[in-house]
Amino acid sequence: MDLYRRTARLARLMEHRLDVRGADFSAKVHRAGRVLPRHVRIEAERLVWALSMLDHPRLSQQIDMKEMAQAARIIEAYLLSVDPWDLRLGRVVDWAAGLAFSLLLLLALCLWILFWRGYL
Structure with a gap:
C-alpha cells in the first residue's frame, strides 16, 4: 500500500463528500475539524502524523503500515457513508x-x- 496514494484518495473523498477545500490531505483534515466524528478525526490525525514521518528515512521505519491501512479504511468507510x-x-x-x-x-x-x- 502506498500511503501517499491512499491519502490522496481520501483527500479527494473529503473534498467531494464534505466540501472541504485544502492543498493536501493534512490541510483538509485541519479544515474539516468538527465535521468529522471524533474517532475518524483521530485516525485522520494519525495518518497526517505518518505522512510527516514518511519522508524521513529512519523515522519512517517506526510507522506501522497495518495500523495506517486500518486508519485509512475507517476514514474511507465514514466518507463513503456521508x-x-x-x-x-x-x-x-x-x-x-x-x-x-x-x-x-x-x-x-x-x-x-x-x-x-x-x-x-
Whole structure:
C-alpha cells in the first residue's frame, strides 16, 4: 500500500463528500475539524502524523503500515457513508433557523419598544 496514494484518495473523498477545500490531505483534515466524528478525526490525525514521518528515512521505519491501512479504511468507510446533499441541506436548514430566530427576536424587540413608548 502506498500511503501517499491512499491519502490522496481520501483527500479527494473529503473534498467531494464534505466540501472541504485544502492543498493536501493534512490541510483538509485541519479544515474539516468538527465535521468529522471524533474517532475518524483521530485516525485522520494519525495518518497526517505518518505522512510527516514518511519522508524521513529512519523515522519512517517506526510507522506501522497495518495500523495506517486500518486508519485509512475507517476514514474511507465514514466518507463513503456521508451523503453530501444531506449535509448541504442541513447547512441550509441551520441557516434558515438562525435567520428565523433573529427575525423573531427583532420583532419581539420592536413590540417591546412600542409597548414601552405607549403606542400599544
